[in-house]
Amino acid sequence: MADKEERAGVPLTNLDQELFPGAGATKRDLVDYLDAVRDPVLAVLRDRPLSVIRVLRGQDKFMQKNLPKYTPEWVPRTAVWAEASHREVQYALCNDRRTLLWFANQRAVEYHPTLMTVADRDRPTHLIMDLDPPEGAGFDVVVRAAHLVRRALADAGMAGAVKTSGSKGVHIFVPLDGSAATVDVAAATRAVAARAERLDPELATTAFIREDRHGKVFLDATRSGGASVVAAYSPRVRPGLPVSFPVGWDVLDDVTPADFTVRTAPELLNGSDPWAAHMPQPQPLDPGLVAEGHTI
């Protein structure tokens, strides 16, 4: 096939170049994957300010938040005031196939949407727990910790869906009904983490300082505070291009993150959207969790 093509009106270039040394995948593999699974991908990216991780040829990967000047005018965007850097950032809204293909051609491998949509920037759509394994641990310990979080949520009358991060850990997403503000979601997340830790303090920790974790799984409750988390179905900049992939709670013990890559995922999906299918109904935040979290 020619190295120059066009899809949905988007020029695609240098498709047969490897994405990064050791990737074992070309830009064509990335484009083909994202285009094949575009419906579930666009569903998780829609109307959310988007950061991407790009790998330019011969360079280190970098996270891009602000859209570059050369971005085509048809890429949807929204301005967000960044308090830390005291400037306005133009974030893309990846709402259509053309924008997704444009990003893929820009060597945007990873897709990191925010937890709120442009419709309501102070009401996160999900409570999120990020579970990070200790150095050298197997995936099985993260899975055991994920079950603790699931139990802590259930004790508060809440339920979530789980996905591999595509890297080492997992992410648990609890869909919210949109009534809770960011500060309260962040507080409730801290309370869930603290309760999960108490269920098995030998296995899981909420210690923010790495040296204090003592080989336990880190329950990172800080991602709920208006931040981004890599999207379900997003590839990662890692050998073989693994993807963040939804896993049913009943089969979590039987998978490993390497099962899900740009090569295996389209067939596993086969036109379905397990992330949407596994996601429970949107829920109100448990007031007990919020109150408890504000004391932590």
Ligand code: ATP
């Ligand atoms: P792993 O399974 O290896 O932990 P991960 O994607 O969960 O992979 P984390 O470091 O735990 O990686 O971070 C969780 C999420 O927080 C990421 O998916 C990303 O969206 C966001 N994040 C982390 N570090 C940064 C950063 N430096 N800048 C912006 N966002 C970040």
Ligand code: MN
């Ligand atoms: Mn993580």
Ligand code: MN
């Ligand atoms: Mn983390």
